[in-house]
Amino acid sequence: MTNNNPTWLEINLSAITSNSAALIRETGTPLMAIVKGDAYGHGALQVARAAISGGAQWLGVARFGEARILRQNGIQAPILVLGLALGEEVDEAIARNVTLTLPSRESLEHFSARAKAVGAKLRVHLKVDTGMGRQGVFPDDLLPFAREVQDSGQIIVDGLYSHLAAAEETHAANEIQLERFKKALASLQENGLRPRWVHLANSAAAFYLPQTRFDLVRVGNVVLGLRIRIDQPLPESYLPSLSWKAKLASCRRLPAGWGVGYGLTYIPSGEEWIGVVPVGYGDGLRRMPGNQVIIGGQKCPVVGRLCLDQLMVRLPQAYPMGEEVVIIGQQGDESIRVHDLAAVYQTSQVDVTTLINQRVPHIYV
Ligand SMILES: Cc1ncc(COP(=O)(O)O)c(C=O)c1O
Known part of the structure; x- marks a missing residue:
C-alpha cells in the first residue's frame, strides 16, 4: 500500500x-x-x-x-x-x-x-x-x-x-x-x-x-533502544526502534528580507531555499529553538517558529515535493536520535517520545 x-x-x-x-x-x-x-x-x-x-x-x-x-x-x-x-x-x-x-x-x-x-x-x-x-x-x-x-x-x-x-x-x-x-x-x-x-x-x-x-x-527505555543516559551510547547489541519521517510539502526560493513564520523571527539575509515540512508542535515536536531535520542526507536547521502543523527549514538546494524528511532516525550518514532531541529540549527521551501525538500514524516494520 x-x-x-x-x-x-x-x-x-x-x-x-x-x-x-x-x-x-x-x-x-x-x-x-x-x-x-x-x-x-x-x-x-x-x-x-x-x-x-x-x-x-x-x-x-x-x-x-x-x-x-x-x-x-x-x-x-x-x-x-x-x-x-x-x-x-x-x-x-x-x-x-x-x-x-x-x-x-x-x-x-x-x-x-x-x-x-x-x-x-x-x-x-x-x-x-x-x-x-x-x-x-x-x-x-x-x-x-x-x-x-x-x-x-x-x-x-x-x-x-x-x-x-x-x-x-x-x-x-x-x-x-x-x-x-x-x-x-x-x-x-x-x-x-x-x-x-x-x-x-x-x-x-x-x-x-x-x-x-x-x-x-x-x-522500558532499553527495550525500545533508547539510551539510559542521553550522553552515553548503549552497547552495539541494542538498536534504536523509532524513526519519525515526513514528506516535504514545498520548497521555494525566498528573496532576501522575506520573513519566515509567526512573529517573523527569521529573516533571510540573502536568497534562500526554504522548505515546508508538514510537522509541527501539534505532532509533538517542541516549539523551541534548536530543531533540525535531515533532507538529502544533510542536517538542516528549522528556521522561524514552529507552527501547529508545519515547520520551515533552510535547505542548501531545491528539493521536490514529497522528498523524504527525517525528524528522528537515519538518512545516509546522518542521524538524529531521540537522545539528541532530549538534549535540545533539556528533557528525558521518554518525554520526547511519549508526547508524539497520536495523529501521527504508526507504521510497524
Ligand atoms: C516502577 C517502574 N519500573 C520500571 C520503569 C522503567 O524504567 P526505564 O524505562 O528507565 O527502564 C518505570 C518507568 O518509569 C517505572 O515507573
Missing part, C-alpha cells in the same frame, strides 16, 4: 525483539517489559508482542485500562499494573488475571473488600518505598503489612518491589535504597513470606547495578 501520510512514525519491531533478547541474555534475568504510556508512545500492543517474542515474561503498565487493552487483544503474559486501581477495576483485574500493585493499607482494605465481594482472590505485588517518596509502605512496616495482607485471606502476594530514584546517576541513594530493600526482603524471608517475584531494577539499574536484578528487571 502506498504511504500517503504527510508524516508518520516507523517502529522497528525486530529491534524491540532483539533488544529484549539481548537484555535477558546479558543480565541473565527474566524481563518485565514496561509498556506504560502506550510504550512511551511507540504503541503498547505491538511493543508488548515484540518484547514477548524476544523472551519477555512479564509486562508492566501504569493503569488498569492499559492492561485491559492488552488482554482484549489476546496478550496472555502476566501483567503488573504499577499505579492506582480502584472500584470495578479491581474486580476486572481478578477476572482478567491482571496483577495489581499493593502500596498501602488503604489499598489493602479496598482490594480485600472488592475481592471478598467478587468471591475470588486478587494477585498483587507489594510495593515498598525504599526512598523515592512516591509509592509504597516504609521498609520497617513491610513485615506487619505483609502479615495483614496474608490475614485478609483474599489476596495472593506474588511479588515485592521498589523503584530507584537515581539509578541513572552515580548517586549514594542507590546503595541506600538497595540496602533498605534487602533488609525489607529479609524480614519477609525470615518469616517464610518471600514472594516469588522480587524486583527493583529499571533500565539503568539492570545495566549498571547488577546487584539490583533479583528475579526480574523492569525495563
Whole structure:
C-alpha cells in the first residue's frame, strides 16, 4: 500500500525483539517489559508482542485500562499494573488475571473488600518505598503489612518491589535504597513470606547495578533502544526502534528580507531555499529553538517558529515535493536520535517520545 501520510512514525519491531533478547541474555534475568504510556508512545500492543517474542515474561503498565487493552487483544503474559486501581477495576483485574500493585493499607482494605465481594482472590505485588517518596509502605512496616495482607485471606502476594530514584546517576541513594530493600526482603524471608517475584531494577539499574536484578528487571527505555543516559551510547547489541519521517510539502526560493513564520523571527539575509515540512508542535515536536531535520542526507536547521502543523527549514538546494524528511532516525550518514532531541529540549527521551501525538500514524516494520 502506498504511504500517503504527510508524516508518520516507523517502529522497528525486530529491534524491540532483539533488544529484549539481548537484555535477558546479558543480565541473565527474566524481563518485565514496561509498556506504560502506550510504550512511551511507540504503541503498547505491538511493543508488548515484540518484547514477548524476544523472551519477555512479564509486562508492566501504569493503569488498569492499559492492561485491559492488552488482554482484549489476546496478550496472555502476566501483567503488573504499577499505579492506582480502584472500584470495578479491581474486580476486572481478578477476572482478567491482571496483577495489581499493593502500596498501602488503604489499598489493602479496598482490594480485600472488592475481592471478598467478587468471591475470588486478587494477585498483587507489594510495593515498598525504599526512598523515592512516591509509592509504597516504609521498609520497617513491610513485615506487619505483609502479615495483614496474608490475614485478609483474599489476596495472593506474588511479588515485592521498589523503584530507584537515581539509578541513572552515580548517586549514594542507590546503595541506600538497595540496602533498605534487602533488609525489607529479609524480614519477609525470615518469616517464610518471600514472594516469588522480587524486583527493583529499571533500565539503568539492570545495566549498571547488577546487584539490583533479583528475579526480574523492569525495563522500558532499553527495550525500545533508547539510551539510559542521553550522553552515553548503549552497547552495539541494542538498536534504536523509532524513526519519525515526513514528506516535504514545498520548497521555494525566498528573496532576501522575506520573513519566515509567526512573529517573523527569521529573516533571510540573502536568497534562500526554504522548505515546508508538514510537522509541527501539534505532532509533538517542541516549539523551541534548536530543531533540525535531515533532507538529502544533510542536517538542516528549522528556521522561524514552529507552527501547529508545519515547520520551515533552510535547505542548501531545491528539493521536490514529497522528498523524504527525517525528524528522528537515519538518512545516509546522518542521524538524529531521540537522545539528541532530549538534549535540545533539556528533557528525558521518554518525554520526547511519549508526547508524539497520536495523529501521527504508526507504521510497524
Ligand atoms: C516502577 C517502574 N519500573 C520500571 C520503569 C522503567 O524504567 P526505564 O524505562 O528507565 O527502564 C518505570 C518507568 O518509569 C517505572 O515507573
